[in-house]
Amino acid sequence: MAMRRILMTSLLLAGWSVSAEAAPAQDALLPASVIFATSTGYWEDDDNAPDVERVPTGAESVANPEGKAAQRHGYYKLFAVRQPDRTSKVYLQQVAQTETGPAIASTIELQEFSDLKPYVTDIRPENSNGIIKEPGLFATVYLKTNPAAEPDGWTVLIDEFGEITVEKATN
Numbered sequence: 001m002a003m004r005r006i007l008m009t010s011l012l013l014a015g016w017s018v019s020a021e022a023a024p025a026q027d028a029l030l031p032a033s034v035i036f037a038t039s040t041g042y043w044e045d046d047d048n049a050p051d052v053e054r055v056p057t058g059a060e061s062v063a064n065p066e067g068k069a070a071q072r073h074g075y076y077k078l079f080a081v082r083q084p085d086r087t088s089k090v091y092l093q094q095v096a097q098t099e100t101g102p103a104i105a106s107t108i109e110l111q112e113f114s115d116l117k118p119y120v121t122d123i124r125p126e127n128s129n130g131i132i133k134e135p136g137l138f139a140t141v142y143l144k145t146n147p148a149a150e151p152d153g154w155t156v157l158i159d160e161f162g163e164i165t166v167e168k169a170t171n
Contacts, residue, residue: 035088037079040125041137041158043094044073072096074105076137078156080120088120089113090141092156092164110156112166118143121151135160140169 030037074096080088090113094105113120126138137158142151153169 031081033082035080035082036120036123037077038123038125038139039075039077039095040132040139041076042073042132042135043076043158043162044071044135046071072105074102076158078123078137078139078141080123080141082120085117086119086147087117088143090118090120090123090156110164110166113141113143113154116143116145118145119147 074094077093077095078090079093080090082088090110091107092110093107096103096105120141120143122142124140124142126140137156139156141154141156143154144151155165155167155169157165157167159165
């Protein structure tokens with residue numbers, strides 16, 4: 001019995017080490033520099049509205065030049081990316097729900113955070129009940145401007161008209 005156990009253990013270990021060596025290295029699904037992310041909120045438009053932008057452009061692109069009233073909808077994603085100096089940049093994405101799955105409609109950097117050069121410690125949605133049916137977004141980004149300080153909460157709000165507001169949270 002002891003000899004059988006030794007043989008089985010040897011075969012198991014030999015097989016495990018071979019399969020561990022033979023396993024191809026997986027590409028990272030999410031870069032290591034993305035330190036916090038949340039998907040929350042809801043948006044919809046008639047496919048003629050511009051994607052979320054911070055700075056108006058002179059010529060707005062029309063996503064549907066034929067004028068067909070295709071209804072687009074989706075959710076927002078808010079995420080922090082760690083920089084080499086350990087501070088973070090915060091980005092906002094519009095993610096469209098399409099027939100083939102989620103697709104990124106737009107990505108912007110929230111400059112209000114970049115100007116602070118923050119150490120982001122957390123990002124939280126308003127609630128954890130999933131996608132809401134009201135247009136907009138409300139999330140809180142917790143950050144420090146000094147690594148030794150306590151974190152402050154900053155709110156990111158998108159109203160039903162798509163206006164983005166970033167401000168220090170008040171209680």
